[in-house]
Amino acid sequence: MLKPTTGISETVSDIVFRKIREDIISGTLAPGAKIKLEQAKERYSISVSSLREILSRLTTENLVMAEGQRGFEVSPASRKELAELADLRRVLETHAIALSFAAGNLEWEGRIVAAHHKLAAAEKKLLSGDASRTVDWVRYDWEFHQAIVSACDSATLMTTLSSVFDRFLRYHMLARSFRGQAVVDDHKLLFQLALKRDIAGAQAVVVSHIQSGVDHVLKSGRLA
Structure with missing residues (x-):
């Protein structure tokens, strides 16, 4: 959580992945919140296609849930x-x-x-x-x-x-x-x-x- 960068060159996708992950863990993106791609694109300054890939990666840690054609949401807390x-x-x-x-x-x-x-x-x-x-x-x-x-x-x-x-x-x-x-x-x-x-x-x-x-x-x- 909120770990400093390692000094190794990061891609834009790597940086945004880390930022979204931190926002979920910190509660900035609340459990159950819908992640609206157009709004997230502006917030994180990244393309929708790259954003989809990042959110799909976060599903593997159960931090994000994919909703089929409806998009993505932050995994609920229970x-x-x-x-x-x-x-x-x-x-x-x-x-x-x-x-x-x-x-x-x-x-x-x-x-x-x-x-x-x-x-x-x-x-x-x-x-x-x-x-x-x-x-x-x-x-x-x-x-x-x-x-x-x-x-x-x-x-x-x-x-x-x-x-x-x-x-x-x-x-x-x-x-x-x-x-x-x-x-x-x-x-x-x-x-x-x-x-x-x-x-x-x-x-x-x-x-x-x-x-x-x-x-x-x-x-x-x-x-x-």
Whole structure:
């Protein structure tokens, strides 16, 4: 979610794909919203034919639904999908933790330290009431979780986890509120367990962390 560009040359379609994807995950394009091609063409400055291709790509992540001849709409949000994404994230992330902790080296530890430093700084601002740091927190939250599993040596696992993480994050953006001190404490404990290479301990924290996220979204009352 809201990941910085890699520095690799991107095509216009790549840039628009990323922008529409971010708009869906952030809630700018709301669940169930119709995507009117003529309006979207002007908004994203791209041809209708390219826009159709991009939206078709987004259907593979279940972020967009094709309606046959009627066009496209943003996939709806539901309690069922939230539960499914939480289960899938638990399986993928705990597996990746086991692989990563077993293979991690000093460079891996350095990535975790750097990622947690940025995340903790953003969370401190949020706890002080500075909601302007929400976008930073969204990016740094993923970078921290990514750093922890980055030594798993599986590009397929990382790509799949990234997609699931973003779709799970969409529900948090719908809740429109920061989870507070509890999520900060989770990240601090996960950071400590990672540096100790405590696989079982870190897996337990992640499982609890994900369930707390589900509970937070449901308690927000913003999910029908």
